[in-house]
Amino acid sequence: MITKFSSLEETCLLVFLKSNHYLLKKYMSDRKISMIKIYRNLCLFLFLSLSLYASAENSQVLVEFPQTKWYSTDADGKPQIHLYFFWSKTCPHCHRALPLIPKLVESYPWLELHAFEVTEKRKNMRLFFRIAKSIGQRPEMVPGFLFCKEMMVGYGTEKTTGAKLKQKLEACYHLQLAEKAPPVKSDAVE
Numbered sequence: 001m002i003t004k005f006s007s008l009e010e011t012c013l014l015v016f017l018k019s020n021h022y023l024l025k026k027y028m029s030d031r032k033i034s035m036i037k038i039y040r041n042l043c044l045f046l047f048l049s050l051s052l053y054a055s056a057e058n059s060q061v062l063v064e065f066p067q068t069k070w071y072s073t074d075a076d077g078k079p080q081i082h083l084y085f086f087w088s089k090t091c092p093h094c095h096r097a098l099p100l101i102p103k104l105v106e107s108y109p110w111l112e113l114h115a116f117e118v119t120e121k122r123k124n125m126r127l128f129f130r131i132a133k134s135i136g137q138r139p140e141m142v143p144g145f146l147f148c149k150e151m152m153v154g155y156g157t158e159k160t161t162g163a164k165l166k167q168k169l170e171a172c173y174h175l176q177l178a179e180k181a182p183p184v185k186s187d188a189v190e
Helices: 007-030 035-056 058-064 092-097 100-107 122-134 158-180
Strands: 071-073 079-087 111-117 144-147 150-153
Touching: 079 092, 079 122, 079 158, 100 111, 100 158, 111 122, 122 144, 144 158, 150 158
Parallel strands: 079 111
Antiparallel strands: 071 079, 079 144, 144 150
């Protein structure tokens, strides 16, 4: 089976092959270049090629996906916060973030999770770009956490990035709760 590539895909593929050919050649000659750099380049190539693909089809993106929902209300009228989580199967930081996601959903009943894996489904990558672009951001890496019209990317540990994410989600929820609260009536006579 012969696969046809667009000129954009061919260019990305050639850049990737040339850079990794150089790294492999250098690695074989002096063993100073690690396989981690080659793996990093592979991940970067995958992300860039998907990024270019998503930006090239930007006009179709607006038609395919509904408007981003940041907030909603539950049956009791309490606010729900929507968290969009974008991750990749090939991303080690994403794999460190994955255990946190069920904990967030369990800890915060007001959190509505929307998780999207981007390496196997191009439409998920396009969605990532569309949502990020709608709030003036550029998704340069995964994992990506989008909520309350803001974006966090990358992940260190649960104690660092996880704690910051929880703090921002809680602040957003309390802000929405305050906005949804009915006005307080005063019993004071004027």
